């Protein structure tokens with residue numbers, strides 16, 4: 001992940017209103033990208049963040065954790081085991097989060113996309129992968145497309161602890177959008193948004209954000225943000241430690 005700190009020449013550590021692009025609060029016209037108007041509850045946010053911090057980040061010098069699930073089989077009840085189908089091999093609190101996401105996303109995204117993200121009993125079994133990223137203010141992630149040879153279509157991301165801007169650029173960087181991912185919001189990337197557009201988080205301590213009521217854009221300070229993203233592993237891609245082991 002990349003990092004940038006405040007301007008060392010700034011006397012008062014005040015942001016001069018920077019020439020940041022204004023991050024939109026509505027989904028831009030990128031096919032397959034959804035930031036639906038649904039949010040995790042504060043209780044759920046706190047519970048998940050506490051589990052992640054305790055299990056993976058506290059007292060450790062890491063800012064990214066990758067968790068690999070496994071494909072269901074007849075041993076765990078196969079397709080009838082709804083928890084296994086949701087994310088066999090992932091920790092129980094992430095499986096609960098996936099159940100919750102399935103419920104809240106159902107009315108907000110196309111049915112076909114919902115079935116891709118949360119497959120029915122009859123769908124072929126597959127393995128999930130989760131990436132947990134911890135960003136302190138000023139840190140970001142370089143624009144990228146999630147690995148094409150490792151992950152399938154359909155990515156879900158949640159933002160915990162803080163919002164941030166996300167920049168989305170098309171492959172030729174001829175078109176780009178800045179979107180605001182509020183704290184507790186959910187982002188879904190599929191189709192063009194997953195395959196043809198990059199996504200990244202600029203490493204900043206503030207974001208310039210569109211006003212919801214049509215007023216001037218305003219600066220929002222970043223807090224520590226934890227993102228959790230879920231993807232499907234392509235068949236055979238669940239071998240940990242492959243040479244291309246980045247996200």
Ligand SMILES: O=C(O)CCC(=O)C(=O)O
Nearest residue numbers: 131133146157227229247
């Ligand atoms: O932090 C985020 O929301 C994005 C993370 C991401 O793009 C990744 O882990 O591949």
Ligand SMILES: [Fe+2]
Nearest residue numbers: 145146199247
């Ligand atoms: Fe990504």
